[in-house]
Structures are given as C-alpha cells and as structure tokens.
Amino acid sequence: MRINQPLAFFVALLFTAVVVVGAFGTSWNTVSELPQNPADQSNIEGIGMLIFTHYVAPFEVLSIVLLASLIGAIYMAKGEGNR
Amino acid sequence: MENLMFLAPEITVAATGLIILFIGVFMSPRAKNTLGYLATLGILAALGLTVQSFGIEATMFSGTVSIDALSQFFKLVFLAVSLIVSLASIKYNENSDHTEEFYALVLFATLGMMVVASSNDFILLFCAFELASFATYALAGFEKQNPKSLEGAMKYFVIGAVSSALMLFGISFVYGATGTTSIPLIAENASLLAANPIGLVAVVLLIAGFGFKMALVPFHMWAPDAYQGSPSVVSSLLAAGSKKMGFVAAFRVFLIALAALQPDWQFAFALLAVVTMTFGNVVAVSQTSVKRMLAYSSLAQAGYIAMAFVVMTPMALTGGIFYTLAHAFMKGGAFIAAAAVVWMITTQRTGDLEVPDHLNNFRGLGKRMPLAALCMTVFVFALAGIPLTSGFMAKIVLFSSAIQAGMTWLAVIAILNSALSLFYYARLVRYMYFLPPEGKKISLPFPYAAALLLAAAGVLAMGLWPEPFLQWAMDAAHVLI
Amino acid sequence: MLPVASLLILVPLIFAAVTFFTKTKTQAAGLAFLGSLATLGLTLYAYLKFDSSTAAMQFFESIEWIPSLGAKYSVGIDGISMPLILLNAIVIPFLILYSWNEDREAPNRFYGLILTMQAAVIGVFVALDFLVFYIFWELTLIPLFFMVNIWGGEKRVHASYKFFIYTHVASLVMLLGIFGLFYASWQQTGIPTFDIRELVSQFQFFESGLLRDAIFLSIIFGFLTKLPTFPFHSWLPDAYTEAPTAGSVLFILLKIGGYGLFRISLPMLPNTGSPRLIIMLLGFLGAFSILYGALVALRQKDLKRMIAYSSLSHMGFVILGSAGLVTLSVSGAMFQQFSHGLIMSILFMSAGAIQTNTGTRIINNLGGLAKKMPNLAVIMMLGFMASLGLPGLTGFIAEFLVLAFSYVNLPQFVLLALLAIVITAGYHLWAMQRAMFGVYNEKLGDVRDINSLQVFSMGIIALLVVYFGWNPNPVLNMMITNSEAIVSLAAALGV
Amino acid sequence: MVKTALEEFALLIPLLPALAFVITFFFGRKMPSGGAIVPILAIATSFVISLIITLRLLANPSEVISQSYSWFAVLNIGILIDPLAAVMLSMVSFVSLLIHIYAVSYMSGDPGESRYFAETALFTAAMLSLALSDNILQLFVSWELVGLCSYLLIGFWYERPSAAAAAKKAFLTTRVGDVMFLTGIIVLTSDLLKLAGGFSDGTYLLRFDEIFSYIPQLSTLQANIFGFEVSHLTIITLLFFGGAIGKSGQFPLHVWLPDAMEGPTTVSALIHAATMVTAGVYLVTRTFPMFIAAPDSLMVVAYLGGFTALFAGTMGIVMNDLKRVLAYSTIGQLGYMMLGLGLGSAIGLEAVGISIFHLVNHAFFKALLFLCAGSVIHAVGTQDMRELGGVGKVMPITAVTMTVAALALAGFGIPGTSIGTSGFMSKDPIIEAAYLFGEHSSNWIPYIFSIAAALLTSIYIFRLIFMTFTGEPRSNYHGHESPAIMTIPLSILALFALAFGSLTRTGFMNFLEETFANSFVNLDIGDLAGIGGNKLVEAAGHEPLFVLWLPLLVAVVGLAISFVIYYLRIIKLGSLASMKNPVYRLLYKRYYQHEIYTEFFSLGIVYGIIAFLSQVFDVIIDSIVEGIGILTVGVSEELRRVQTGVIQTYATGVIVGVSLLIILIKLILEVL
C-alpha cells in the first residue's frame, strides 16, 4: 500500500491542533515566577535525592529494563541464528 | 525500612531471571533444557508467595508501590500466564542455544507486568510498562530466521513505541496539571484536569497508550500481526499476559487517578468497547489462520473487558477483573494449543507449512493429538462463553452488570457479539473433531501437555467453582472504588 | 433416600464420559445402552416414589455454589418436570437400540453425545436455580450441534451453524431477561439469588410495569424460539431435516422450551404489565403456528422436512394451551409436550429408516413401501395417526384438552387452530399414500424392512403412544396438580 | 344379582372384539384363514350379550345399564345401554357377525387376510363402543376410530393407487365433519364449564345426563355470528350435525362414500352400508334432546336429509358400477333417516323411533345387497353392470336374496297392514311423517323430496337387478354359485330383510321412545321442544289414503320403468344415456363434485394458494435469518482489508484514532 503523505500531513496537523488547542485552552496552575537566583536553579542534588529515595523503585526497575533490552538487543542483533 | 517480603514475588521472579541468565552462560544447549524447569519453579514459587500475600494492604517506597488486592490479583494473572508459557516453552526451546535469553526475557516481562500491577506512581508505571514491552519486543522476534516473526516484532515495536510516546505525552500533561506523578495525589488534585480541555487530551492519550496493550480498536492493528507472527508461546504471553497489563494500568489510572474525568473516559471506553468487540468478532469470522483468529477473538474479549470501564459498578469491575483471569487461562491455553499444532506441523513436515497454524492443519486434531484437541475445545468453548467454563462465568458477571446498571444496550451488543463468536469457535472445534485427520497420531510432548492441562484446569475451575476467584476479584474491585 | 435429581444428571454424564473412550461400536452402543437403562431405572424409581397429589418440589437438593451471586446448585422434581424426565428416560434407550445396527463413523462419540444430551436435558428439567438452568440449557446445544454437524445430511454444516447460532442468540436474550430478573429482585430484597421459584415470586413486586414486561418478553423469547413457534422457527426445518435420525429424535426430546414456559413464564404471566395483551399474543402465536406449520408441511416434498413442520404445528398447541390459562388447558399443553415427544420419535425413526433403507426421503420418489416394509408401515401409520390427533392415541388427549379448555378464554384462536386439523390430516395421509401405498416403485431396488431391534424399539414407543392414549393419568394427574397451582395464581389476580 | 352380572358382561361387548383385534393383529398370520375364528367368536359372544341385554331391557325399558369410570381429568369412559344403544348394539354385532362369517370365504387366499380380520375386529369394537358410550367424548373417540378402520379397510388393497386415494379421500372428507363435531364438543365443553362454574367432583363433564341437564341454560346463551343472534345450542347441534354429515355421507360431504367402494365388498357391506355410516344418524338420535331444544337445527337436518335422499338417487340411476349404485342408495337411505329425525320438530320423539327403525332395517337389507353384490363379484370377477347380465341363472340363491333386498329397499308392502318388507315398514312412516310435517307447517318440500327419492330408488335398484341377473351375459365370465359359508349369511339376512320390519314394528318404536325417559336421564321431550320453539303435532292425524299408497305406487312405477327399459329393453335409451346428453353427463360426473372439491377447493385454494403463500412467507422469514449470516461473512471479508499489513497505516490508525476520539468526545459531551 502506498503511503499517503497528504493524509499523514493532515492527520499530524489535526493532532497538533487538538493538542495545542487543549494545552492552550487550559489555565495551567503554574508558579508565577521562576527562581531567579542561578544558584537556586541547580537541582542536580534534588534530582539525585529523589532518584535514590522517592523513586528508588523505578530506578531498580530501570536497571532490569536496561538489562532486558540489552539481552534482547544482543540476541536480536547477533548474526547467527539457530532456529 | 519497608518490609521487602511484600515484594517477594517480584524479587523471586527477578532473581530467577538473573540466575537463569547467569548459569545459562555456562551450560551446553542440551543442559539448558533444565532452565525451563528452573524458570517454572521460580514462577511457581512467586505464585505461591503471591497467593500467600493475599489480603495484605501496604504502600512502599514512598508510596510509589502499592500492595493491595488489585495488584495481587493481577500478579496472580501474570504469574499464571507466565507459568503456562514457561512450561510450554520448555518444549519450544528444546536443544536451543538461547534458552537462557528466552527465559530471562519471559521472566523480566512478567516482572514488568507485576510491577505495573503494583505501581502507584506514573514513573514506576511507565518504567515497568516499558520493561514488559521491551522484553516482549525481543520475544516476539525470537525466531529471527522467520520473516513472520520479525515482521510481527517490528510492527509490535513501532506501534508500541509510538504508543508509549503518546502515553508519556499524556502523562506529561497530567503531571503538568497536578504537579505530581503519584496516583493518589493526582486523584486529589484532578480538579484542574477535569475543568480544562487538556484533561480530555490527556485521557485520550493515556487510553491510546494503554489501549495499545489492551489492543482496543483502533490501537489494535499490531496485535493480529504480532500474535500471528510471533512464536505461539510468545503470542500466548502477549495475548494472555501483557494485554492484562494494559487493563490493570488503566484500572488504576482511570478509576483512581482520573476518577474526576469519568465522563470523558467512560464515553471513550463505551465507544471503544463496542467497536472493538464488534470488529474483533466480525473479522475473526473470515480468518483461516488460527492464531490470527485467536488474535481477533482476543480483540473481542478486550472489548468485553473494557465494558467494565463503562458500567463501573462494583459488579462490573468484579466482572472485568474476573474476566482478565479467565481470559488469561483460556487465551493463554489456546495459543499454547496452537503452538503444539505448529510444532506438530513443523516436525512432521505435513500439512500447510506456509501457514503452520492454518485451520486446515487442525483437521482431525482430535485423532492426532487428542489431549491438545480436547484442551483447545475447552478453551474455545470458554472463549465463546459456553457454560461450565470460566468464560461463561466471566460473561455472566460482566454482562449482567451492564443490565444492573441499566445499560441494556451495551449488554445486548455484547451478547450478540458473543453469539457471533460462536460461529468461528465452533468451526475450529468442527475441524478438530469432525474432519478427517491428515497425518498420523502424534504423542503430545510433556511440556505442552502440562501447560495445556494447567490452563484447562484453570478454565474449568473458574467455571465450576468460581466463588473464590469471584471473591478475590471483588476484593480487587473494592480497591478501585 | 437417593439424591435422585442429581443422579439423573450424573449417571448419563458419567456413562457418556466413559463411552467417549470406548473403541468399538458394540462397546460404545452397549455402554450407552446400559447408561440409558440406568437412567431409566432411576427415573422409574423416582416416578414410583413421586407423590402426584402435591405441586410441591420433591427430591429437593440444594448446595451453596456461588454465594456472592446467590447462586446455588439446587435441583428438584415436580409434576412439571417428572413427565418430561420420564419421556427422556424412556425414549433414549430405545433410540440407542434403534441405531444399534447402523454403521457410522466414530460411534463412541455418537453414543457419548446422546448420553450427554440426555444429561443436559434432564439437567434443565431438574434445575431450580437460574444459573444451573441456563448452564444446562446451553449445554444442550453442543451435542445437538455436533450431531447435526458430523452425522447429518448434505447441508449439515449450514444447518448446524444456523441452529446453533440462532438458538444461542435466543438463549442469550433469555439470559438478559434472567439478569434483569436477578438484579431487580436483588434491588428489591437486598439479597442476591438465582433461585427460580424465589425470583419468579419476586417478579410481581417490581415497580415498573415496563421492566416486568421487558423481563418477561425476553425470557419467553428464549423459550418460544426453542419450542419453536412462528416466526422464530426457521432454524427448525433445516436442523431437524439435516440431523441424523438420532439427532432428530434428540431435537424432539428437547422439550426445554415448553418446560421453561410452564416453570417460569406462566407463573410470571399474570404479573406482567399487560397480561391480557400478552395472553392474546401468545394465543395468536400458538394458533397461528398450528395453522402455519400445517400449511407449510403440506407443501413439503421431503418427508423429514414435512415432519419437522408438523412438529412446529404441534408445538403451537403447547403455546395455545398455556395461553388458555385454564387448569386443563395448561395440563393439555404439558401433555402435548410429552405426547409429542413419543409420537415424533416414532415419526423421525420411521423417516430415518426409510432414508437409510431406500436412500431417499423425497416423498414422490418413494411409493408402495408397505409391501416391502410391512413392519415399518404399521408403526409409521400409527405414528402418523397419532400425529394427526386420532383419538385413542396420545396426541388426541393433548389436543383435545388444549382446544376444549383454551376455548374458554381464547375462542377465536381455538377456531383458528381447528382449521388446521383437516390440513394436518391431509398432509399426513398424502405422505402415507405416496410413500407407503400404491404401486411399489421399482427404482428403489430391493428394499429391506427395518431390523428386529428397530421393530422392537419403535414398537415399544408405539405401544406407549397407545397406552398413554387410553390411560394418560400416570402423567396427566401430576400435570393437572401443577397446572392448578399455576392457574390459581392467575385466577387470584383475575386474569 | 343377575343385573350386576349383566352389567359386568356389558363391558365385554366392545372389549371382546378389541381383544380379538389384538390377538389377530399379532398372531393372525400364523392361524388358519387369518385367525378369522377369533373375531367371529368374540363378536358372536358380544352379540349374545347384547341380545340378552336387549331382551331384558324390552321387559323393563327404564332400567338401563349405566356405568362410568373416570378416564382423565373431568372426563369419563362409560357404558350406557338404553333402548337406543341396545338396538344398535344388537344390530351391529349381528350384522358384523354375519359379515365376518361371510368374509371367511370371501377373503380366503388374500395375502392380507389376517390384517383384514384384525381391522374389522377393531372396527366392530369401536362401533360397539360408539353405540354404548355414555358421554360425547367417548362417542367421538369411537367415532374417529371407526373412521380410522374405514380408512384402513378402504385402503386394504393399498397396492392399488385408486384404493389408496379413496381411503385418503374418505378419511379427509369425514375429517371435515369430524372437525365440526369436535368444534361442537369444544364449544359445549367450554359452555358447560362456564355454566357449571368450574369443575365439581363426582360429575363427569361430558356425560349425556350432565349435558342434557344444562339444555335450558345452554339455549339461553346467545352468540352473535355475522349479525345473527344464534343460540349456543343451535351452534352446538349444527356442529354435531356437521359431524354426522361427514360420517353419514350427507350432502355435501357424501363424496367419499362412492369412492369407498374400492375396499373389499364385505367392508362396504359392514362399514359403508350397515354400521359406520349410520353413526351420524345415531349421533343425532343420541343428542336428540339437544336438537329438539335448539331452534332451527332439526329443520336443517330435515332439509339436508331430504335433499340428500333425492340427490343421491339422481346419481344412482346412471352409475354402471354395481357397488357404486349401492353406495348412492346408501347415501339416499341415510338421507331418509336424517329426514326422519328432522321431522322430529313436528312429531317429537316418534322421529327417533322411525329413523332408528329404518336404520336397523336398512342395515339388514343394505348389508344383504352388498353381500350379494360381493357374491356376484366374487364369482364373476367384475362389478361393471354393463359386462354382467344373466347372472341369475348361475347364481340362483344370490339372485333371489338380492331381489328380496331390492324389494325391501324399494319399500314394497301393503299399506295399512303389517305385510311388507322391512324397508317398507320403516320407510313409509318417514314419508308419512313428512306428509304430516307438511300438513302441520304447510311446508311440503321434505315430502316432495322423499317421494321423488322413493321413485328414483326404485328405478335404480331394479335397474341393477335387471341388468345383473336377467338377460344374456354381456361378457365372457365364468360364474358359479358361492359356497355355503357365503350363502347362509345371505339367506339369514334375506329373512331379516323380509320379515324383521313387519314382526317388530310397533314394539320397536315404543321401545325406542323410552330412550330419554329412564333411570339415566328423564327428559320431557315436549318441554324441550318448547324451548326450541318446535310445536309438536298433538295427535297423529289420519292421513288420506293416497298418502299411504303413494310410496308403494311410486315404487311400483319405478319397478315398471326399469322393467321396461332394462328387462324388456323396449325403450332404447341411446343418446339419452350417453355423454352427449348434458344432464346425463352431469349426473354421470356426479355433478362434478370431484372437480369442485378436489381440484378446485382442496388443491386449488387450500393447497395451491394458501400453502404456496405460507411457503413464500416461510422462505422470507428464513432468508432474513440466512441474510444476517451472509451479511456478517461479507462484512467480515471486507472489514479484514482494513488490516493492510503496512506499519505506517497502523501508526496512522493510532493517530487518527486519538485525534478523532478527542474531537468526538469533546463534541458529544459538549452537545449533550
């Protein structure tokens, strides 16, 4: 089947429109002012803390994800096949 | 520190996967045959631990992990599927050099699904979701010399990746509106989502993400191809296991986190459920590949389960949750039976080798592999909702709940669909039992037999004595309400 | 005391299971015969212990099954179910004997399915819980589907699917009604239950007349389709015709539609939103089915198809009698079920014998068979006479009761039905004349008469047709007792 | 306790032949001459019992035998032997006995001999049960059973297509009447149920005493049919009479009776002359109290009976088949009986007497006629009168007995005395009653019918006698006199045909008039007639002399005409009796009834149109069901193409799905 580029374009446009209208039409509950002090803007420590305390479970899972994709990728990419 | 014992099933599964991976390196292909039994044992242990932990309520890891009736029930579902699959795969991987990779991936995928069931935070949910996806991408393409397997894997991968992107996009909006990724906290702060158009966008994006796994029309299109192309044992895992992951995630996300947007997603699910079940059943009628037919029937079943989101009474949720377990057994078993047939055709070199799961290859299965045929009959009858099987009980509870809630139209559509499905299921049974066999009798290998019997036992147990399962499903449903 | 009701399901089921694993035809048929004899023995035991003077449930058993849905495994026998169980138990052994000498593929499955069917049908009759009832109800589909699909005639595949899906849809609609009943009652009482009698008695307390009508109509739709009645009958001719003889007879023994009518629909009928209208509708459907079945039968060229339509015509009496709502008309309808089972068994067995022995069922291709098949001719003649309602045979008692006593409430429909009686006689005699009398059609070659086992089995049923034609009381009395209970309900509400 | 003993024996009357049926049916093939001895003995015993009971009853007509046993529900089986039943029982068992004996020879050598005797035994049982039933339902049951036997026996030589067709026709035509009868019973049942206000223990709903006790109430129930107010009683009785029309071969349902001659001649004698066909008359007699209490019913009976008598005669004179002539004569005589009953609206209970008297006498002479015909056919091998002639020389006994029967049929006798054939003794009173009726109501039509019919009767029966027994043989046949076992019954019957009437006349009628006043029912027919609006003639007037002599005169004229044409052959009918003559053709074609009934009505309308429409309708209903299936498969084939196999399409599907879903939900939630 030929790929219908105009249709794809239209669909993509439609999607953009929908999302943009949705996002722009929303009154986001944001902080009024970003922190001005550059020193305060460093959040590496915070992120690190979060990853190893609050989000330690995803972090552990992520390790398995990496392992799994590693195995999968190596297996799939290996040249010989035996089945 | 939290009591890690609550996570014992997950840890067991992960550990088994790692051990297999590790010791597999040092084993000869012949010796690797034992790995399957090891995996099975590990899953059995995890299953035992899960059943043992029924009734526990806890949140762990700063509230990102939640152990409750819902999570435990779904862990049961995943582990049961995993058990069946790993049992059957012993034969599938016989004398293969890649047994350890296969089992590791199966176990990791199972782990991913189990974590999804427990996750109480979008970040964990997403990571676990991806874990299950990545592991199964590779599994779907496990027969890398088989163009169909690769094609299925590729389609699965592309649509899976797109869907995960959509889901992530949706999650980002939810996060943006509520400022948190924790499911309970989102539920508390959902007023902004509910009041603004972005709520609907987020809901639909999330539905697309989960709907990919659930295989709801129109996010289903990978499913028939992937189910047909993948090795049958993997199809079993995909259809019976990873599909349910989509449901448990959706249960948690929509019913708990996004309860405030109920009108939006209720309507979406109503539409999707009706379209999905009708499309699945109608298209299944004209299929000649059994695995593809099962894939479409799987769509239809997903449509039925999605009714739970529409009706949303405790009864409906009970029914939906009960249905996931029932479907796990019957669809998992059916794919294993297809696997047995594919094995038979490929080893015997008779019949339609081009499409080894072609309906014609099921001719006279009742004579060639009586046990496989009998179990397959049980599974398709269950799928059709014939009494005394799990499928019947599941449909009873689910469809009746629609009546209870006054949604007779939905029940009528579902029931008509169910009647339609009888056509292609009965056809399969007819091929197996009432057309002459095209080959001699084959003895069914033990692993297939064991897996089939296990699944059939599950199907019949749920049909004949549904009470304990119903109770568990009810407990699980209460978590959601 | 034996748990007869459960045993009546279990015994054939166990024998069926064992039969599936037999290797030879003799083993299969023998075992199935033993199984059916055991069932017959049990049934006779139950019959002898049965007290026909009470409408109450006897041999009652109840075990908790799914407490969270209020479903129980509860079974019992009363005057509505006893005769039908008896019918099944009596005919099946002779059906097995009848087909003893037939050569066919996979005899173990054939006989196993017969027994499975018996278990399922008896299961429907004894079930007192809607869920159990529905389970057995659906279970009856499977053996019949395979019967038609494997051993049927030329168009068996099509016929089997049509039957399977058509009646399955109807059952599902009925299931919807059951759900409605279940939840409405749950809402009413706060306790979930699937108990048939409990739900039926709760029915009257539902507030909305529309709801009651909807529940009633969807449930009765399932029954009417199964019965079947005009205009939901189109699965019937194909299925009955294409089925092998044993399959046709099993179809005939499938009296679950009428049973449901008596057990469930009639007690509910007076409490529906507009009972008068529904009675009129039922009366019309019944009378019209009688007439319509007869007229269409008149046009049939295929013997089995003709009998199939005559069956449709006969089942009209069941509906008409039920709609009559007089004790004796309802009893007549019940008796019609019983008598129809016996009579049609003979007819289908005869038609089957003709088909196997001559190779055709087309009436015009036959001729003068009485000369070559005298035994068959006698039995078939008796069957035809019973079918056209000749007094002294069971059919008359049923039809007389239905017609005479439905006339009290539904004179116009009875008159409509009476029109059909001559036509009924017409097609029966026409078929008889063409097939059995006249000059022997030499094209048929040398035709053998039915074998002695067939003579025996058909003969016994024929004798029963005569016996119950002269002395219907052994089954009629219990029917009257129960219909009194049903009708008194209606009378109390002034319907 | 002689009476009790008798009552126990009474039960044996129908049971013995029934038992004989069972024995002959199962074992007859192994017995000599088809096991004929069993039914003969059984029927002989029944006859003896009947006769004894009749004689006892003659002594005390009000002490009838009545026994009832519950059958099912509120209905019963019972025995009622009152004068009417007793007469009927004796006659049936007697004639049946003689014919059975005769048949031993007549049927010998037929392969279906045992079947024949089984079926006739069953017939006799059913006929006896019909006569002695004490309720309308049992009567109906027996009524149908005799119909069945008639069907089986007409089709006895089933290999002959014409026999099979005639059997079917007989069954179906009488079935039309039976349905009317059944409808009458149904209406009656439901009326009784309403009047009685439900079931009460101990009473049997459809027993005659129960029915008769409700006559006054029944007559007050009115139904509106096409704008006419009709009493329920009239409806019921007319429906009953509908049954009688079918069974007794009255116009317009008489068409089956001539065709029924396809059966063995003994069957024609037994069933289609002496017994079964009179069941209709018996039914009307049995329910006479209802008829007389129903306005207009008896008038219908009288008119139809009279018309049938005449109508049958017109066809009788042109038939060439020996048995068919007799068949039309049977129809005609049955018409007389019906006429007699119909005249009850004027003469009351006396009608029962004359009519049943004629019934019994007719049984004798008509059975005799048939048996003689059978004897001829048996000996000669043909039944076409054009091929016969001069048979009297070879078969003297047959010729004599048949002539006696013919005289009886034509009604020869001397008026005013008790000298005369039995036919004269019973037919004359009917004609006289018709005159009385005419005088009473100034309505002469029945009388004219009856006189005209008498003339025709005389013509055709003597035509038969002359054509058969006199003259030269018109074909090559080898006749011989029948054996004694056949001629003895003939002689006995001849004796009865000759003398029975004159010997029993007054006693018989008085006896029968006791039927409705005894220990079982006690009705005042006069009162009932009042209910029905029928004014009875108070005192039987003295008819003018010519009225007494006219029937005889007519018979003699008939004899003369036949003598001239068929014996002397002075007048050649030539073209008059050819198919070119439209009147002759009309008669010979039997008024084209076959064409009208079978071709036009049965085949054309019912079969052709209605059944075709039903079939079309059925196909339509069926195609709806089938169409859904075909549609689903078609849709499925198309819909699966959505799955193109191209990843990009799949991705597009997902995106389109998401976008459209959002828009759709937005729209719908906003709008709703």
Added chain:
Amino acid sequence: MIPLNFYLGLAALLFSIGLYGVMTHKNGIRMIMCIELMLNSANLNLVAFSSYTNTLDGQVFAIFSIALAAAEAAVGFAILMAIYRMHDKINLDELKILRW
C-alpha cells in the same frame, strides 16, 4: 519569562513532526528516530512542567525516560538489523506478509 505555552506548543509540534515521520517514512531507522523525537518532545513537556510547577518529579521522569528511550532504540535497531539480515532492506512498508 517565556510563557509555558511556548514550551507546550513546541513540544506538540515536535511530537507531530515525529508522528508525521512515523506515518510517512519507509526507512526503519528514520522511523525509530521519529519515535525518539516524540519521546523527547514529551520529555520537553515534562521538564517544562517541572520547572513551572516547581517540582522535581518531572525532571526525574525525564531522566528515566531518556534512559528508556535509549533502551528502546537499542531493541528497535537490533530488530531492524535482524530484518536487514533477512531482507537486505529496511523498508518497513514492504513487510506485509502478515495482513488481513
């Protein structure tokens, strides 16, 4: 201060470009890159929200998501390699044995 909507608009645009790519490209590698684009646009969203709601969860999520995207790409490319070995092509639109 840049309004939040700019970020959101950009993310939506990027996402749509990714979608358009997935829908139109035949080459498997391009498709996978487009998918990466989509994931990253979502990350952009997450980071923007994180910043504007002054919570760090979004950024944590983004980091996880980047890792996951990498893993995803690895698996995807591996499958592509297997396909390339078999067909000597990585035009995904030609993979259509499985259809209907």
